Amino acid sequence: MKKYIVFSIALLLFSIFMPFFAENLRNRPKYEKLGYMPKGKIYRAVLCEFRWFMGDYLTFKALIYYGSKTKKILKGQSVDVEYYNLYKTLETSVILNPYHEDTYYFAQAIFTWGLGRIKEVNSILKYVFKYRYWDYQLPFFLGFNYAYFLKDYVKAAEFFKKAAELSGVPFFATLSARYFYEGRRIELGIMFLRHMIKNTSKPDIKAFYERRLKALEAIYKLEKAIKIYQKKFGYIPASLNELVKMGILKKIPKDPYGGKFFIDKKGQVRTTSNLTPNWKKNGSNKNK
16 A cells, blocks of 8 residues: 555656656756745655655756856856856755765855855755765865865864864875965865866866866966065065066966966965956846
């Protein structure tokens, strides 16, 4: 009797959702609209054991939606992206199915570097970590976010310690102290991105990280050259071109985001692009 009831419910859900899936397959551009997303707790209460299926579907929907925008984004073209609705879709997805690894990887990739929504991403990571308590990457991402973006080194150390305990790699436990005391956050960013590229299977997300990595490596190269110049001449160069004139660098590296690197008043390397593609972020401000 119980099997019959479960089968009947499954058949009913299939009959409800199948027309929707079929329509999407016939008209793919519909994926480019996310729209309003009800709260995950409501979905979870209604769907019960079928919430796992819906959670996977929402992650799939978010990846397809963003994937349709990726080419233009990487080219620096203006793109309308529903960032707020995209985040709410991922948030609902993890509430329905917190075990799907792609969901938190995607949130970490898209909403930190370009949009600066660190607290929102940390909220997703912390929720997922309650369920994926064996996954060392979650405290690793949290530690990185607290250190690199929020500069909360106490919180960062706590999460790096958890990552070390879960992975058996003591490097994570000493990561914050070694780099934070030295104040060399760019090195930490480079190491993090290399880890992400190595462990990311999605081509679109990997391309996003590779672009950011090139930018940080260029900045790190310039900052090291400035230190060499300062040690040699006793002062900071007036411009980056001085590094080439004095033979410290063969040429100034290019900013993969299309901007130009320069030295600010504090002697730090900056770029006119602010390491951000020329996106239209109107979508991220809607519904707030």
